Amino acid sequence: MDMKSIALKVLDYLKNYLKSLNWIVLLGIAAFCIALAVINNIRVEDSKSVDWIGSQEILAKPDEVL
């Protein structure tokens, strides 16, 4: 078997595998997680919540890092 046919077989297997997944469940859990993340950010106290969009400051690396 040459490399091309192996690559095609792997690609075919991957395609069939992805088709076999229950995407409604996967995307459903993902959407549920996003909704809960929104609720959780509102639920926690102010000092522990973050802005939806943005980042945090990058702290200085201490000298004693191994």
Add this chain to the structure above:
Amino acid sequence: MKNTIISAVLLVVASILVAIGVAEISFPESFLTFTDQDWLIDIWPKAYRYNIQVGLAAIIIATGICVPAYRLQKDFAVRALETLFRVGIGGMFIFASIYKIQDPHQFAVLVAQYQFFPALHLESVNNFFALVYPQFEFWFGLAMIVTPFVRESAFAIFWMFVSFIIALTWALGNDLGITCGCFELEDGDAHDKAEAWTSLIRDIILIWPTLWLATRKNHSLIKVWKRK
């Protein structure tokens, strides 16, 4: 019946060894480890430095023990391994997510220390990622244990492991010297590069059983044992 019992005993021993291995690699001062035991340190004061080697040895021995267990009673061993991996990996993800869900700000600080999003010009995604990712860990971990959708949850957890491996490799490659932040949140500050290495080793080991679970048929844990 005799083969099933021997296979079960071997798998119990293998499970204990994996638990010790993961604890030695990731939680060096927990109740499951012995490289931090006083009696051992009295005999060999440098024993605590070899926790990763001891952990890896325990996991390699456990893998070796699974081979005769599988040969003795193939069907039983596969069912037992599926159960152990589902409970173990799912439980680990649930446990890992709790601290992060409780303190989104601290986790967002920790994610920012990886400096990964700025490199992709996606800096503004940092906080949203820190909010959503622990929820993914919790719910996909739970789904792996309590729902029949093992393929879907293992598929999601597999990609989470891939993202951890990329992030830790990135941190080590750029000499960021940050803590993993996998199971407990510290102050988000840089501490010890060794922890990132141990986390990377752990993730590289655990991605393989996850990949195997992603190819299993969808069954609840009860059905795993009931099906003929």
